[in-house]
Amino acid sequence: xxxDAIYQTDLGKAFRAVAAQRGDAAALRLPDGxxxxxxxxxxxxxxxxxxxxxxxxxxGDVIGIFHxxxxxxxxxxxxxxxxxxxxxxxxEDNPPERLGRILAxxxxxxxxxxxxxxxxxxxxCKCHGIEVRTLSxxxxxxxxxxxxxxxxxxxxxxxxxxxxxxxxxxxxxKGVAISHAQVINFVAWARSEFSITSDDVISNVNPMYFDNSxxxxxxxxxxxxxxxxxxxxxxxxxxxxxQQVRQMGCTIWFSVPSLLIYLITTRSLAxxxxxxxxxxxxxxxxxxxxxxxxxxxxxxxxxxxxxxxxPTECTCICSAYDICDRDFSDLKGYPPIxxxxxxxxxxxxxxxxxxxxxxxxxxxLLGPNVGLGYFNDPQRTVQSFVPNPxxxxxxxxxxxxxxxxxFDPEDMLLYFVGRVDNQIKHLGYRIxxxxxxxxxxxIPGVSQCAVIYKRVRSQFxxxxxxxxxxxxxxxxxxxxxSLRTQLPPYMIPTYLEIRTELPKNPNGKIDRQRLADDV
Amino acid sequence: MxxxxxxxxxxxxxxxRLDPGRIPDDAAMKTLRQxxxxxxxxxxxxxxxGLAVTLTMDDIVRMTSLHGLVAxxxxxxxxxx
Numbered sequence: 028x029x030x031d032a033i034y035q036t037d038l039g040k041a042f043r044a045v046a047a048q049r050g051d052a053a054a055l056r057l058p059d060g061x062x063x064x065x066x067x068x069x070x071x072x073x074x075x076x077x078x079x080x081x082x083x084x085x086x087g088d089v090i091g092i093f094h095x096x097x098x099x100x101x102x103x104x105x106x107x108x109x110x111x112x113x114x115x116x117x118x119e120d121n122p123p124e125r126l127g128r129i130l131a132x133x134x135x136x137x138x139x140x141x142x143x144x145x146x147x148x149x150x151x152c153k154c155h156g157i158e159v160r161t162l163s164x165x166x167x168x169x170x171x172x173x174x175x176x177x178x179x180x181x182x183x184x185x186x187x188x189x190x191x192x193x194x195x196x197x198x199x200x201k202g203v204a205i206s207h208a209q210v211i212n213f214v215a216w217a218r219s220e221f222s223i224t225s226d227d228v229i230s231n232v233n234p235m236y237f238d239n240s241x242x243x244x245x246x247x248x249x250x251x252x253x254x255x256x257x258x259x260x261x262x263x264x265x266x267x268x269x270q271q272v273r274q275m276g277c278t279i280w281f282s283v284p285s286l287l288i289y290l291i292t293t294r295s296l297a298x299x300x301x302x303x304x305x306x307x308x309x310x311x312x313x314x315x316x317x318x319x320x321x322x323x324x325x326x327x328x329x330x331x332x333x334x335x336x337x338p339t340e341c342t343c344i345c346s347a348y349d350i351c352d353r354d355f356s357d358l359k360g361y362p363p364i365x366x367x368x369x370x371x372x373x374x375x376x377x378x379x380x381x382x383x384x385x386x387x388x389x390x391x392l393l394g395p396n397v398g399l400g401y402f403n404d405p406q407r408t409v410q411s412f413v414p415n416p417x418x419x420x421x422x423x424x425x426x427x428x429x430x431x432x433x434f435d436p437e438d439m440l441l442y443f444v445g446r447v448d449n450q451i452k453h454l455g456y457r458i459x460x461x462x463x464x465x466x467x468x469x470i471p472g473v474s475q476c477a478v479i480y481k482r483v484r485s486q487f488x489x490x491x492x493x494x495x496x497x498x499x500x501x502x503x504x505x506x507x508x509s510l511r512t513q514l515p516p517y518m519i520p521t522y523l524e525i526r527t528e529l530p531k532n533p534n535g536k537i538d539r540q541r542l543a544d545d546v
Numbered sequence: 547m548x549x550x551x552x553x554x555x556x557x558x559x560x561x562x563r564l565d566p567g568r569i570p571d572d573a574a575m576k577t578l579r580q581x582x583x584x585x586x587x588x589x590x591x592x593x594x595x596g597l598a599v600t601l602t603m604d605d606i607v608r609m610t611s612l613h614g615l616v617a618x619x620x621x622x623x624x625x626x627x
Contacts, residue, residue: 262583266607285584292587294603454584487584489563521580522563 037182037207038249039109041214043069045251052225053253055098056275058261063098068248071102071164075139076109076177078166084136086111086181089190089402091135091157093119094235095142096256099162103139104189104235104244108207111182113402115190115202116235119148124513125200129192130155133202133402184208190402191238193339194458194518196448198465202402203339209396210245213342216370217246220347221279221306221333227252228303230277232268232286234259239311239455241343242281242335262286265295272301279306281335283455284314285487291321298325310335310344311455313361313443320355327352336364336443339457340411340426342396345371346441363440364432370396373441374425375432379416387444390432391415397426451480453488456517463490463520466513470506472498475529477537478520481546491546492520495529522546550623554615557596561589574611586610597622 046054049065056062063071084090090107094100094116107114115133117126126148138152138159152159160166188210190202217223229247231254233239247254255275261268269290272280280301287309290296307322307330314322314334323332327350337344348365367373374381375388382388393415400408415423431444449460460478467476475495482488494506503523510519530538548556551571558573559566562580575581589609594601599622601609608614 266603289583289587292590293606294601487587489584 036184037108037111037186038188038210039105039111039177039182040179041211041249042072042105042108045249049225049251052251054248055101056228056253056255057098058096058256058258058271063101065251068098068102068105071098072105072109073177075099075103075106075162075166079106079110079112079137080177082137084110084112086186088112088136089133090114091130091133091138091152092116092235093138093140093142093144093148095144096231096235096258097141097162099164099166100139100141100235101244101248101254101256103141103162105248108188109177109182111186113187113190113204115192116240117148118234118236118515119145121148121515122512123147123151123154125515126151127155128199129202130157132199132404133190133192182207184211185399187399187402189241191241191339192236193238194450194456194462195407196450196459196461196465198462200462201404201407204399204402205241205342206399209342209398210241211249212370212395213241213344214245214249216368217242217344218250220368221246221308223247223250223252223279225251227278228255228276229253229279230255230257230272230275230281232257232262232272232280232282237311237455238339238343239281239283242308246279265290265293269295269300273303276303277301278303279308280304281308281310283311284309284318285312285454287314287322288318288487291318291325296325301326304330306331306333308333308335308347310337312452316355316358316360316362319350319362320358323350323355334362334365338392338426338428338430340398340428341371341392342398344368345392345396348440361443363435363438363442365440367392367441370394374415374417375434376416376427381417384434384436387431387433389447390428390430390441392426392428393423397424451488453480453490454517458490458518460490463492463510463514463518466510467492467494467506469513470509472496472501473506475537477529477539477542479539479543479546481543483546489522490518490520491542492523493529493542494523494525495527496525497527501525550616550619551612553596554612554619557592558589558612558615561585561592569612571612576610589615593618 046065046069051064053062054065054068090112104114138157141162184207187204188207192200192202195201231243255277332350334348335344336346346365346367354362371394374391377388400412411427415425429447433442451458463478464476473494477493479491480488530541532538555566555569558569562585605618608618
């Protein structure tokens, strides 16, 4: 693969260059066993792009996609990139209210669908006056007329490539905006870090609305490798999923740790399961060491196990750490984050002051892959994307991650210590506990509430909600049912208890520690 | 003494954080919303701890319904006996 292909100014041109080189080679391996070549994927995407242009879609217009990992869905993403229309993949499991808030925040001109989508999700789009079109191989046909030709020079590197929504503490999800140039930089990093070649098959087990999928999609298709599309339905059966990954010949796997732990706990992932896999990459949450040891015992002698870290706001990944024997000298906590990738710089700050070597500080990221901010949300953008306080000569944007880290001077590695706020990672999903509390507070009869995240028995934590109410008609089931109309399934507490009042600390605030002790 | 089905319900209730009385006799991973992959992993851990055994993949596949869990418990008790 000629490395120059990715050094383009925009992702549309970059993909055309890759597709021209790879031609009939497999771009996608699809769940039904079929293969979509680079040439065919380019043809599909150009057809969709022309159709979008003929419908009046212009550079900068946002396009929503309900993506079920069909060739048309991937082609739609590429089509949007080629005309400079930022795309955003939606989670159809978002209840109408939350999906509605996301739609209101990004205001798509059109929503594209590549497979069956739940009717509440479609209804929500219609309620917001957004046209929904179902993609099919014929959808983009017959749009080769010159009036709808794809302009070759209208997209520039600083244009937004995609939006990715993540939980927001106010109850309104935040749409992170990432530019074409940032993705191109990310693609180059991924190629170098994982030595990706056209022989590689990269798994796409991550949902497309989930940040981890950025690695799958771009690291594969913009480096000339093959993307193995694994649909959500495969996740219901651990043995089937393992078999599917094997049949697709995946060489690089990327998922949240919880999925790997599930495959191992259900005895579905054995030593000989994935003979072609040469790198198992995991991130999005910590991998508890006792569980990681099991993965290391299976794959440690023949594949790289790589712990990656990165906020959605900084183009998916900003560090990669290779797990090795010495990480298991004790089985406490999580492996290190490692060192920042060459395209990032970091500061550990207490307030605006760098902490001393070895001390804990908030990780603040700098460099070309720090995202553009939150779409249509200048207020929250300026809170997190701030000027570097240590740079007095010029203005340099820095992203405050909210992650507390320690840089160990002995091994020169970063270690995750905790958060500055109430954000948690649950099954890889980033959740602001305040978003759940805001949803609870909207329910009539709830006077106060608090949500706690605690690891009790299993390898993972659970969400526990406590509600203060004097209403005799409120019960836990109806409250949870009400929450389900506002929040996606992964944000619904496992346990909810109603009390007459919640414990307070001496400052009069809800005593979360006492609630956590009660769990 | 607790019957096998009562014991199975208590394990499942513990994993799902539900009252045992709310576990129906026909409970299954496919039909009970709370029985997700996370809860299933807890159920595996609780069952292994309760029986002091290591479950096989076949056991784990069978444990996706209450009836299956009862059968797995019974099989392991026979082995222990």
